[in-house]
Amino acid sequence: MSFRINPNISVDCVVFGFDFRQLKVLLVERIFQSDYSLKPIFTDHTLIGNHIYEHEDLEEAARRILKDLTGIENIYLEQFIALAHPERLKKERDQIWLQHIGHNPHNRVITVGYFGLLDINAMEIRAGSRKVSWFPVNKLPALAFDHHDMLNHAVECLKTRMRVSTIAYTLLPKKFSLSQLQTLFEVIYGTNLDKRNFRKKMIRMKYLIPLNEKQSNVSHKPAQLYMFSREVYEITNRDLFENII
Amino acid sequence: MSFRINPNISVDCVVFGFDFRQLKVLLVERIFQSDYSLKPIFTDHTLIGNHIYEHEDLEEAARRILKDLTGIENIYLEQFIALAHPERLKKERDQIWLQHIGHNPHNRVITVGYFGLLDINAMEIRAGSRKVSWFPVNKLPALAFDHHDMLNHAVECLKTRMRVSTIAYTLLPKKFSLSQLQTLFEVIYGTNLDKRNFRKKMIRMKYLIPLNEKQSNVSHKPAQLYMFSREVYEITNRDLFENII
DNA sequence: CATGTCAGTGTAAAAAATACACTAAGTGTA
DNA sequence: TACACTTAGTGTATTTTTTACACTGACATG
Incomplete structure (x- = not known):
C-alpha cells in the first residue's frame, strides 16, 4: 500500500455542529509566513480538507483527513458536490498553498465535498499542528479557495436533506x-x-x-x-x- | 483554447425519460470488435459519458458530451455523485476501453454523475456514430464500468428530489x-x-x-x-x- | 422570598387526508 | 348503429392534521 498523494483530487469536509443557539462549522486556520520571520503575512481559514492518497476512496480520505486534523471519528458524512472549474484555485495565495503540497499548477484539482454532522458537545476537538475551531455559519471569517461556494452548497444540501430524512438528530x-x-x-x-x-x-x-x-x-x-x-x-x-x- | 482531454476526469449523464408507462434511461451501445474482422466480440451498454476537456467545467462537459452523442440540448441536468474508488474501472474490458481513449492505467479516473430529465416525446435522438436508445430502468441490459452503481444512485437521487422540488414536470x-x-x-x-x-x-x-x-x-x-x-x-x-x- | 428564565399545557375552527364506486365520452368493430 | 372497450371524471362522510393563540409551573440565583 502506497501513501502517494493524488495531486489532482482533494476532499473537503463541511462539518456542522449545533450549540443550541446557532449552526456552526469547523474551520482550520491557514497562516502564511514569510521565509525569514515567523510573522504571518496573512491568515484565513479553510474547510477541513486535503488531497487524497492514491489508495483511498473518497469518503475514506474524508474521514482520514478529518481525523488527522481534528481527532474526530465516526460521524455522519455525506457527499454533496464535486467542484472542478478549470479556473478555480488560481488565485496567487491558493497557488502558493498548492505548491506547498507539491501540486503541479497545470493540473486541474477536482474537489469533492462532504458534509458532516455531529453533536458539538460530545466531540472534543483534538487539534493537531493546526488550529481548528467552530464558527457560526452566518458570521464567517474569510475563506480560502472556493470554500465559500462549497459551504453554501453544503448548507443548501443540509436543508434539503433535513426535510426528507432524520439527520437532524445527529446534530x-x-x-x-x-x-x-x-x-x-x-x-x-x-x-x-x-x-x-x-x-x-x-x-x-x-x-x-x-x-x-x-x-x-x-x-x-x-x-x-x-x-x-x-x-x-x-x-x-x-x-x-x-x-x- | 485547447481541446486536450483530461484523462483523469470523466462525466456520465443518467438521462431519464417517461413514456407514460415506465421510467426509461438513455444508454449507448458499446461494441468490441477484434482487430481483424468486424464481428463484435461482445457488446454492452454505457451511460452517456466521456472524459472532459481541459478547458471545460463539469456540467459544461456533461452537456457537450450529451449533445455529441445524442443531439440533446438544454435539458434539466443536476450533479448527484462523484465516484473515484481506486479499484474501479480495473476490469479487463474497461481497461481496453480506457486505453482506447488514451488513458494511463496507473491514473485514477474520477467520474462525476449528472442526472438529466427530459420529455421523452419532444426529444429526437439524433444518434451520432454510436447507437443510443431508451431502456426501461427496471429491465436493463448489461452495463459497463460501474454504471449500475451510478444508475442506482441516480434513481435514489431522483426520488429524493421529486419529493422536494418540481422536477417531475420536466419529465x-x-x-x-x-x-x-x-x-x-x-x-x-x-x-x-x-x-x-x-x-x-x-x-x-x-x-x-x-x-x-x-x-x-x-x-x-x-x-x-x-x-x-x-x-x-x-x-x-x-x-x-x-x-x- | 422575589425575580428571571424557560417548560409545559388545551381548545376551537379550518384544512387536508382518507376510503370508496359509479357515470361520461370517446374509438373501434361487429 | 349499437355494443364493447378504455380511460376520464366526479362527491361525501369521517378522521386526522393544522392553525392560532396566552397563561401557569419549576428551578436557580441573589
Missing part, C-alpha cells in the same frame, strides 16, 4: 429536549415555529422516545428529555413513503 | 393530463395512488393550470390537459418553506 446529543429540537429547526430554516404546535406534531412521532430523565442544573424549569429511535423510525416509515407527493 | 410534455402525472408518481415511487384523492390534492396546487384543451385521437374519453407554471409555483411557495418539518 443533537442523545438526550435532548423538545425546545432544543425546535431551535434546531428554527435555526436551519430561518423561521419561527409555534411552540405548542411544534410539540404536538413531534410528540405524535413514535420515534421520539420520552426518557425518565430531566435536564439538571438549569436555572429554570428543567425540560423532559427525549431520544430519537432509529429502529422505531425505520419500522414506522414504510407508511411514510406513501405520503410522498 | 412530462408541456401539456399533460392528471392521469399522466399520477402514473409518473406511481412509477417513480412504486406505489398506487387513489385517483380521486390524487386529483383533489393536485388541483389545489395553483401552479397546475388547466388549459382550454383536451387530448385528441385517444380511443376513450379525452382528458383535460394542464400545464405547470413555474412562475406561480415560485410566488406561492415562499409559504411552503414554513411547513417544513
Whole structure:
C-alpha cells in the first residue's frame, strides 16, 4: 500500500455542529509566513480538507483527513458536490498553498465535498499542528479557495436533506429536549415555529422516545428529555413513503 | 483554447425519460470488435459519458458530451455523485476501453454523475456514430464500468428530489393530463395512488393550470390537459418553506 | 422570598387526508 | 348503429392534521 498523494483530487469536509443557539462549522486556520520571520503575512481559514492518497476512496480520505486534523471519528458524512472549474484555485495565495503540497499548477484539482454532522458537545476537538475551531455559519471569517461556494452548497444540501430524512438528530446529543429540537429547526430554516404546535406534531412521532430523565442544573424549569429511535423510525416509515407527493 | 482531454476526469449523464408507462434511461451501445474482422466480440451498454476537456467545467462537459452523442440540448441536468474508488474501472474490458481513449492505467479516473430529465416525446435522438436508445430502468441490459452503481444512485437521487422540488414536470410534455402525472408518481415511487384523492390534492396546487384543451385521437374519453407554471409555483411557495418539518 | 428564565399545557375552527364506486365520452368493430 | 372497450371524471362522510393563540409551573440565583 502506497501513501502517494493524488495531486489532482482533494476532499473537503463541511462539518456542522449545533450549540443550541446557532449552526456552526469547523474551520482550520491557514497562516502564511514569510521565509525569514515567523510573522504571518496573512491568515484565513479553510474547510477541513486535503488531497487524497492514491489508495483511498473518497469518503475514506474524508474521514482520514478529518481525523488527522481534528481527532474526530465516526460521524455522519455525506457527499454533496464535486467542484472542478478549470479556473478555480488560481488565485496567487491558493497557488502558493498548492505548491506547498507539491501540486503541479497545470493540473486541474477536482474537489469533492462532504458534509458532516455531529453533536458539538460530545466531540472534543483534538487539534493537531493546526488550529481548528467552530464558527457560526452566518458570521464567517474569510475563506480560502472556493470554500465559500462549497459551504453554501453544503448548507443548501443540509436543508434539503433535513426535510426528507432524520439527520437532524445527529446534530443533537442523545438526550435532548423538545425546545432544543425546535431551535434546531428554527435555526436551519430561518423561521419561527409555534411552540405548542411544534410539540404536538413531534410528540405524535413514535420515534421520539420520552426518557425518565430531566435536564439538571438549569436555572429554570428543567425540560423532559427525549431520544430519537432509529429502529422505531425505520419500522414506522414504510407508511411514510406513501405520503410522498 | 485547447481541446486536450483530461484523462483523469470523466462525466456520465443518467438521462431519464417517461413514456407514460415506465421510467426509461438513455444508454449507448458499446461494441468490441477484434482487430481483424468486424464481428463484435461482445457488446454492452454505457451511460452517456466521456472524459472532459481541459478547458471545460463539469456540467459544461456533461452537456457537450450529451449533445455529441445524442443531439440533446438544454435539458434539466443536476450533479448527484462523484465516484473515484481506486479499484474501479480495473476490469479487463474497461481497461481496453480506457486505453482506447488514451488513458494511463496507473491514473485514477474520477467520474462525476449528472442526472438529466427530459420529455421523452419532444426529444429526437439524433444518434451520432454510436447507437443510443431508451431502456426501461427496471429491465436493463448489461452495463459497463460501474454504471449500475451510478444508475442506482441516480434513481435514489431522483426520488429524493421529486419529493422536494418540481422536477417531475420536466419529465412530462408541456401539456399533460392528471392521469399522466399520477402514473409518473406511481412509477417513480412504486406505489398506487387513489385517483380521486390524487386529483383533489393536485388541483389545489395553483401552479397546475388547466388549459382550454383536451387530448385528441385517444380511443376513450379525452382528458383535460394542464400545464405547470413555474412562475406561480415560485410566488406561492415562499409559504411552503414554513411547513417544513 | 422575589425575580428571571424557560417548560409545559388545551381548545376551537379550518384544512387536508382518507376510503370508496359509479357515470361520461370517446374509438373501434361487429 | 349499437355494443364493447378504455380511460376520464366526479362527491361525501369521517378522521386526522393544522392553525392560532396566552397563561401557569419549576428551578436557580441573589
